[in-house]
Amino acid sequence: xxxxxGSALKWAAGNVEGRARRGSVALAAGxxxxxxxxxxxxxLATRSIGPADAAPLAVLWSYWAVAASVxxxxxxxxxxxxxxHEGHGATIVRSLPLLSVSALGLAMLAGxxxxxxxxxxxxxxxxVFPVLTACVTAGSLFVGLVRGAxxxxxxxxAAAVSLVGENAFRVxxxxxxxxxxxxxxxxxxxxxFGPLVCLVWVGSLRFARTAPGxxxxxxxxxxxxxxxxxxxxxxxxxxxxxxxxxxxxxxAVATSLFVALAVWRAPYIxxxxxxxxxxxxxxxxxxxxxxxxxxxIRAVLAVGVAVGAAAAAxxxxxxxxxILAAAFGHGVRMSDxxxxxxxxxxxxxxxxxxxMLLLLALGRARxxxxxxxxxxxVSTLWMVLSSMxxxxxxxxxxxxxxATAFTLLFLSSRQPR
Numbered sequence: 001x002x003x004x005x006g007s008a009l010k011w012a013a014g015n016v017e018g019r020a021r022r023g024s025v026a027l028a029a030g031x032x033x034x035x036x037x038x039x040x041x042x043x044l045a046t047r048s049i050g051p052a053d054a055a056p057l058a059v060l061w062s063y064w065a066v067a068a069s070v071x072x073x074x075x076x077x078x079x080x081x082x083x084x085h086e087g088h089g090a091t092i093v094r095s096l097p098l099l100s101v102s103a104l105g106l107a108m109l110a111g112x113x114x115x116x117x118x119x120x121x122x123x124x125x126x127x128v129f130p131v132l133t134a135c136v137t138a139g140s141l142f143v144g145l146v147r148g149a150x151x152x153x154x155x156x157x158a159a160a161v162s163l164v165g166e167n168a169f170r171v172x173x174x175x176x177x178x179x180x181x182x183x184x185x186x187x188x189x190x191x192x193f194g195p196l197v198c199l200v201w202v203g204s205l206r207f208a209r210t211a212p213g214x215x216x217x218x219x220x221x222x223x224x225x226x227x228x229x230x231x232x233x234x235x236x237x238x239x240x241x242x243x244x245x246x247x248x249x250x251x252a253v254a255t256s257l258f259v260a261l262a263v264w265r266a267p268y269i270x271x272x273x274x275x276x277x278x279x280x281x282x283x284x285x286x287x288x289x290x291x292x293x294x295x296x297i298r299a300v301l302a303v304g305v306a307v308g309a310a311a312a313a314x315x316x317x318x319x320x321x322x323i324l325a326a327a328f329g330h331g332v333r334m335s336d337x338x339x340x341x342x343x344x345x346x347x348x349x350x351x352x353x354x355x356m357l358l359l360l361a362l363g364r365a366r367x368x369x370x371x372x373x374x375x376x377x378v379s380t381l382w383m384v385l386s387s388m389x390x391x392x393x394x395x396x397x398x399x400x401x402x403a404t405a406f407t408l409l410f411l412s413s414r415q416p417r
Contacts, residue, residue: 023156024274030160031273037167041174045187048178056122056129057184057191063110064136064191069234071106071137072144074227075099077279079148081222081360084283089149089207099141107137132188139195149204151276158201159276165197225365229356232372236379236401237265237349240394247383249390256332257394259324260339264312264346271350275357282361294358298413305351305406312343338395348402355409364412371408375401 042061046054083089111134114121122129143166150159173190180186241258245251285293316339324332324339334342356368379401386393 023154024277026157026160027273027277028270029273030163032270034163034167035269037164037171041167041170041191044171044174044178045184048174048182049184049187053184054187055184056124057187059121060129060132060136060188060191063114063133064140066231066234067136067140068143070227070231071140072147073230073275074223075141075144076148076151076276077226077357077360078223079145080152080276080279081283083149083152083207084280085287085361089152092149092205093207099145103138103141106141107134110134110137128185129188132192135192139192143195143198146198146201146204148276149207150201152280153204154280155204156277158204160273162198162201163273165200166194169197170194222360222363222365225367225369226356226360229365229368229372232369232376233349233352233356233405236372236376236398236405237261237268237346240398243383243397244390244394247390247394249394252331253334253391256324256334257342257391259328259332260320260334260342261346263320263324263327264342268346268350268353272353275353278354279357279360282358286361298355298358298410301351301354302410305348308347308350309344312347313340316340316343334391338392341395341399345399345402348399348406352402352405352409355406355413358413359409362413367412368409371412372405374408375405378404 042054042058045057049057079092082091111130114133115127115130118124118126118130143162147159147162150156150162170190170193173193174187177186177190238261240261241254244257245254249257282294282297285297317336320339320343321334321336324334356365359365359368379397382400383393383397386396388396
């Protein structure tokens with residue numbers, strides 16, 4: 001009966017929409033929870049062995065944060081894009097040998113560089129932390145592959161659980177190590193062994209070995225484009241306090257900038273959790289040739305970033321200063337104008353992530369890297385030529401980089417070819 005068929009279609013559409021909504025909530029909640037565990041792990045280590053002894057662990061932890069942002073992010077979204085575009089994972093299977101060799105090569109290179117500069121980086125002459133650095137590199141790639149496979153199959157809850165589980169394992173291990181009086185090396189091992197939790201879902205890597213169609217001819221070409229853009233985006237997003245310290249900013253001001261950016265990044269970090277869904281959605285639109293919808297999404301995103309940046313500026317100028325003082329003490333202080341600018345720049349950073357995922361879906365990942373290279377160049381030129389005081393000069397450079405990247409990424413993602 002026509003009425004029955006219509007009801008069935010509505011029920012099916014509602015069921016799909018409900019699963020997508022639940023998946024988004026699970027991914028966002030998982031990302032937020034994992035973030036809490038990450039900081040709890042390092043807090044446990046620092047309180048257990050002291051700030052001085054935790055110094056080599058801090059370096060390893062910082063490297064892991066970058067590797068997760070660049071390597072895990074890249075492999076995860078490449079996997080989602082490939083499976084969604086093809087409808088199967090034959091390209092993943094064909095690429096596994098190349099990915100494995102590349103992972104081994106990157107791990108060995110990272111370990112060798114860490115060993116060569118072990119005194120400077122870790123303050124030690126032994127090989128333990130360089131070996132851990134190599135393991136972190138390989139683990140980051142493995143995690144990205146597994147989570148990408150889960151997300152590509154719509155198993156968003158499993159992907160979220162794997163993210164939380166990886167970091168919860170580290171916290172549990174840290175509690176045991178602290179109770180046993182272990183040193184930095186054992187905490188480093190806990191950091192490295194976290195990705196092994198993903199072995200629970202290693203079955204997600206089973207794909208059809210042969211199938212028609214291919215999402216891309218060169219997996220490394222597309223992934224290198226994503227990785228390059230992601231690396232530069234991460235450097236711009238987190239590197240402002242370092243730039244301020246290098247260019248003559250006072251330590252207290254650099255700390256205030258670090259704290260302000262960390263608070264502004266909280267929504268950004270949560271939003272990153274749902275990016276696998278966004279990649280799958282964009283790829284589905286591109287594969288179906290729905291050009292008009294892609295154009296509308298770009299327009300809505302541009303308006304959303306403009307409105308969000310204005311709202312963040314209002315919050316920064318009127319509220320954020322009080323929030324920082326209440327949470328971190330009155331020593332953490334920045335001008336209302338600087339806090340407004342940082343808020344607007346962080347909103348643009350979130351828009352930049354979405355545009356990078358759209359470029360990935362379009363198969364134009366190289367454009368993402370080129371856009372970020374240009375943005376960094378513009379920002380660097382400002383730093384060299386500006387006569388402003390160090391703090392406002394760095395804040396303007398941050399906003400300039402984000403705004404330039406957004407403009408170029410937006411232009412690069414115009415109507416598909």
